[in-house]
Amino acid sequence: MGFEDYLASNAERIDAVVASFYASSKNAEINRYLYEPLAAYSANGGKRHRPLICELACLAVGGDPARVRNSAAAIEHFHTAALIHDDIADESQLRRGVPCLHLAEGEGLAINAGDLALSLVTGSVLDDTLLSDTEKIRVLHELVEMTTRTIEGQALDIGWARDGRFDLKVEDYLLMATRKTAHYSGGTPLAVGAICGGADEAVVEAMRAFGLAAGLAFQIQDDLLNLVGSVESTRKDFRSDITESKRTLIAVHAIQNSAQGGELATILASHTAVPARLCAAVQIMHDAGSLDFARDYATGLIADAKSELGTVLSPSAARELLFSMADFFVARMC
Secondary structure, three states, rough: OOHHHHHHHHHHHHHHHHHHHOOOOOHHHHHHHHHHHHHHHHHHHOHHHHHHHHHHHHHHHHOHHHHHHHHHHHHHHHHHHHHHHHHHOOOOEEEEEEEEEHHHHHHHHHHHHHHHHHHHHHHHHHOOOOOOOOHHHHHHHHHHHHHHHHHHHHHHHHHHHHOOOOOOOOOHHHHHHHHHHHHHHHHHHHHHHHOOOOOHHHHHHHHHHHHHHHHHHHHHHHHHHHHHHOOHHHHHOOHHHHHHOOOHHHHHHHHHOOOHHHHHHHHHHOOOOOOOHHHHHHHHHHOOOOOHHHHHHHHHHHHHHHHHOOOOOOHHHHHHHHHHHHHHHHOOOO
């Protein structure tokens, strides 16, 4: 089984686990204004790779995946909250092809729903009957660190946008994306899975390093697909990263390395949605070699990460699925 098959075969199961935490109120209006919108938003949750790789990490170190299920759901709750709040900050229009929650329900109710999802991050772990108090504290420490790193990355992303910053280097992007995305999309899920599976510290840290590399590659993949993905080109939010003036690895590299970097910065700053201007921006990135640079960088990340994890983790079907996950992230860039 490859990683994509693993995601597809477990999607309904993990959807049910995540949905089980959205308890409804006996009050119909509380349900209408809080639980129902949040549950509907979460149901459009994508491939659920974060909780599923958390389970995989537990399996890969010989643990019982039931012991990590609540912690895996907690990470997905954080993801939901982050997307809701991020869409508001970015003034986004669509999330996975449907109107963002702040447009469907209003900004105030969307913020409130995101806050509830954040509360579930802690509650999911505290209510876990399979973990000892010591294990709960360790997992919660991981989740607090994950939250802090993500907020740090978000501060950079929002701050650069507010101040109209385009004087950024590749290293600046990598710092921002590692904090904003890689910790909660890869590093923390794998570390938490290994912790709940009873792994020693060396294996936990090797899992974290692998996850950080895979999480960063995942973000670079998303940045690329938003610009040039063949399937994504049929979606209404195609090339929205340009309209939203995102400081992606591709954009930062092109501004640094193209004689037309100033023009690209102007297009990004204009928040244009005009197709011809979006095409012009992508052409500048292409001519600067920035698309290839991003692909090569992500491919190198994955190759190094697989090599390092292979030295500390015994062969197993779960380990091969983790490697398949990394390969899947790169393969989707083609």
